[in-house]
Amino acid sequence: MHPILSDRRRFLVYIGTWMLIAVLIARLLVANDLTNWTYALWFSVPIALFAGFLTSSAYFVCRSLPFNQRSFSIAALVFCSAALISGMSWLGLCHGWSKVLVAVTDETSAVRISTHLSVLFFITGFAIYLLALLAFDVYIAFDNIREAERREAASRLLARDAELQVLRSQIDPHFLFNSLNSISALTAIDAAAARTMTIALADFFRQTLAIAEKEKISLKEELLLCENFLAVEKIRFGKKLGIEFSVATEAENALIPPMILQPLLENAIKHGIRNLAKGGVIMVTIFQRDRWLHIAVENPLSPVPASSTGNGLGLSNLRQRFFALYGEQARVTWQQTDEKFILEMAMPFEQDNNESVYK
Structure with a gap:
């Protein structure tokens, strides 16, 4: 016109x-x-x-x-x-x-x-x-x-959304795969516990379906998802599984991509706690500093590496997902020693008003 x-x-x-x-x-x-x-x-x-x-x-x-x-x-x-x-x-x-x-x-x-x-x-x-x-x-x-x-901006947005969908399609089957393995193992050991775990898993997957399609959720929602997941894993590992959360008050209202913390806890259990005879404690530290949100997950490792099966989270997928959402404004790093594995994430601190400020 x-x-x-x-x-x-x-x-x-x-x-x-x-x-x-x-x-x-x-x-x-x-x-x-x-x-x-x-x-x-x-x-x-x-x-x-x-x-x-x-x-x-x-x-x-x-x-x-x-x-x-x-x-x-x-x-x-x-x-x-x-x-x-x-x-x-x-x-x-x-x-x-x-x-x-x-x-x-x-x-x-x-x-x-x-x-x-x-x-x-x-x-x-x-x-x-x-x-x-x-x-x-x-x-x-x-x-x-x-x-x-x-048009270029719209194309980048569509490409980002397509990439996120691909990454999610790679991550989502991981939950079901390990959950079915856990139920299968418990069925032969404790049928009542298997039934309890099945009900708990139903609640867990119901929550994942509610948040999986969202681009961002609050940290509180992610922590609630983690609590439900850990409740299920407690049935499986009992006292062998310990967890310590250290969450700063100012970080509780932060917005984060959905299902980034829960799969890390799952990996920590799968590749760390499960291979330790006496189990161990997973430590999660979350705080906000200089307009950035920092998340660290630390878990103990067995001195003797154990072979494991399954898809796994894929730390490279986590990096790609962060890059699709934040570009260069995010960081995912990890380090491993003979006794522990530490993963750290840093992303722009966003609150419920969806206004992001960068350092």
Whole structure:
């Protein structure tokens, strides 16, 4: 749609500009003793508004010649031809309107359009239309750049969402795989515990389904998910499994991607606690500092590495997921010794108002 007609404010400014041009034309006519103010305004206002209407058509001329598909010679020919037609049309209107005013008013006040004045009107109409063509051409070029940037941003968003869906599809089966293994093992040992665990797992998966499709959830929701998960694992490991949470009060309302902490606890149990005869304690530390949210998960390891099966979380997937959400504004690192494994995450601190501030 036309950029002037589609915006009321632009339209009013455009009309106001041409009214000022009408006053300027009238002032020049009066200054050269060609007529009085009343007649000058009667003459200049209609021809100025017509010129404004005529000049607005320059936008469609520019649109008919896409910048990336035109040649300089064709553009120059079209632009000059359009400006020439505009100048002649405006000159014709000036002569015609002058005759109409002569017919309905006192001839002594009429503007006598001499050859010199005709040339001046023609050159003015030609120049104004040519300037309008150049102005609209620049506007269209910048509008195309903005549109390309919007399309690129939309493409990046779609690519990010697609990547997140792929990563989630790789992570989600991991929960079901290990859960079924746990139930299978408990069935042969303690049928009542297996039944209790099945019910608990149903509650756990119900919660995961509620939050899995969200891009961000509160830290409180993630911790509640972790508590439900650990309640299930407690049935399996008993006193062998210990957990210590250290969560700073100011970090409780932070927004984080869903299901980033629970799978880390699952990995800590699978690759750490499960392989220790006496078990151990998983330590989770969460705090906010300098507008960043820091999460650390530490678990003990067996001195003798044990083989394990299953999909696993995939720390590289975790990094990719963070990059898809935060770009370079997040960090996932880990280190392993003979006795423990430590994973640390840092991400921009966001609160419920979804306003993020970076360090």
